[in-house]
Amino acid sequence: CIQTEIDKKYPNRVIMDVGLCICRYAVLQIGDGVCVAGDGGSHHETIFQLVVYRPFVDEVCVGIISGCNEDGVKIQLGEGGFFYDVFVPAYWMLRPSRFDEGKGLWFWTPDYSEGGEEEENDGEDKTDADKKEETEEKKDAKDNDEPSSETTPNLEDDENAYEMEIGAPIRFRVKSINFTQVTNTAKGVQATTTSTASSLYNKSTGG
Secondary structure (H helix, E strand, C coil), rough: CHHHHHHCCCCCCCCCEEEEEEEEEEEEEECCCCEECCCEEEEEEEEEEEEEEECCCCEEEEHHHEEECCEEEEEEEEECCCEEEEEEEEHHHHEEEECCCCCCEEEECCCCCCCCHHHHHHHHHCCHHHHHHHHHHHHHHCCCCHHHHHHHHHHHHHCEEEECCCCCEEEEEEECCEEEEEECCCEEEEEEEEEEHHHHHHCCCCC
């Protein structure tokens, strides 16, 4: 009976500052029954264990991309949608990455060119006059450029552009864990959010 009540209340729910409850693991102790006036049932103080999913900060996980927008990428864990509330914001995307509004997807565009080192080596043999002349040429070319909306390169034609497709597997690192609790008050609905990353940072800095 007590096991049944636990299975009804906790599985598939997020417990504030704990994690996502998966199932009941074991019942360790059941106290004496107490009868409450106006209630025909008995109430027992119970100690039990639950199986809870909660990744730790800096853990590397593997998920599936379920959505993309300008703000970032949404990820689900498990092929059957075990957990959906994973979000990678744009400022934490692998750099350099860009969002293609036409396709509605993110692209990772690494630069594999080897000309950077050669240019640096050649620059050591150039005089100050040559460097000044090159700087002026680059400045003039920049001033004559057309608006960025017309000169934006096509990411599909870039051989080094990797498309983050919907449904594709992705590996990510957990940066923070946020719990949001919504409560009804006299002033209306209020939401309270706590972050694991900030609490660990405060402990490490003595705050």
